[in-house]
Amino acid sequence: ETGVTQTPRHLVMGMTNKKSLKCEQHLGHNAMYWYKQSAKKPLELMFVYSLEERVENNSVPSRFSPECPNSSHLFLHLHTLQPEDSALYLCASSQFPWGGSTGELFFGEGSRLTVL
Amino acid sequence: ILNVEQSPQSLHVQEGDSTNFTCSFPSSNFYALHWYRWETAKSPEALFVMTLNGDEKKKGRISATLNTKEGYSYLYIKGSQPEDSATYLCAFHNQGGKLIFGQGTELSVKP
Numbered sequence: 001e002t003g004v005t006q007t008p009r010h011l012v013m014g015m016t017n018k019k020s021l022k023c024e025q026h027l028g029h030n031a032m033y034w035y036k037q038s039a040k041k042p043l044e045l046m047f048v049y050s051l052e053e054r055v056e057n058n059s060v061p062s063r064f065s066p067e068c069p070n071s072s073h074l075f076l077h078l079h080t081l082q083p084e085d086s087a088l089y090l091c092a093s094s095q096f097p098w099g100g101s102t103g104e105l106f107f108g109e110g111s112r113l114t115v116l
Numbered sequence: 117i118l119n120v121e122q123s124p125q126s127l128h129v130q131e132g133d134s135t136n137f138t139c140s141f142p143s144s145n146f147y148a149l150h151w152y153r154w155e156t157a158k159s160p161e162a163l164f165v166m167t168l169n170g171d172e173k174k175k176g177r178i179s180a181t182l183n184t185k186e187g188y189s190y191l192y193i194k195g196s197q198p199e200d201s202a203t204y205l206c207a208f209h210n211q212g213g214k215l216i217f218g219q220g221t222e223l224s225v226k227p
Contacts, residue, residue, distance in 0.1 A: 004159070042120070043205070043217040056214075090160075104150055104162030105215070 003027065006091050006108035013081065014116050021076040021111045023091030030097045032074040033105065034066060035090040043090065049074060050097040081115045088112050120208045122218035129196050129225055136192040137221040139206030143187035148209035151180055151191055154220070155202040163191075163204075196225040 004025045013019050025032060034046040048056035049068040063085075065077040074091055092105040121140045129135050141149065148167045154160040164173040169184040177194045193200055203220040210216070 040219070042219045043207075045214065045216075104152075104165050105160075107152075107159040107161075109157070109159045 029093035
């Protein structure tokens with residue numbers, strides 16, 4: 001496998017469910033990111049992990065809980081979400097640690113989340 | 117508040133037309149400017165990362181210029197093809213490490 005892979009690609013959940021999004025990067029990168037894209041809005045940065053430490057939490061509600069068990073894997077745990085949380089969630093990675101270079105992001109294809 | 121503005125929001129051109137669109141960003145605290153292409157149902161892919169004022173980069177029929185003093189970048193596509201249809205995102209990378217994305221320009225190229 002190559003690049004950044006996200007699973008599941010589509011997820012429908014009720015407001016009381018607990019689910020998780022998974023991201024895996026096969027690039028040997030040192031930083032991983034969660035972005036949210038709502039309809040007609042720019043990509044919004046949610047969380048950044050650099051060298052497996054969370055370095056950025058962009059005022060995200062606690063119903064979103066990230067986890068980075070190692071440099072290749074990133075999870076987004078979802079609990080008691082609201083319908084307005086329905087969006088495309090993109091994972092990305094970059095070669096150098098946060099703030100360490102101007103290197104581009106490598107994105108996964110996203111997980112389309114629908115909250116009923 | 118950091119704003120990155122892209123214009124136009126959408127663009128429809130005929131195959132063979134040349135086109136360009138704009139990314140405006142804050143002129144202070146600049147570190148880099150990124151351009152990405154995002155095709156439907158695929159992942160965004162980096163086109164260019166630009167760091168120097170006056171920088172020009174080219175990849176095939178696509179090129180970009182950068183003016184950090186006035187805070188804008190242009191992306192040009194020469195002789196558009198249907199496979200160029202995508203959303204083009206720019207992102208401003210500030211010295212604090214944050215990458216702030218614009219809303220994107222959605223390009224549709226008709227055969």
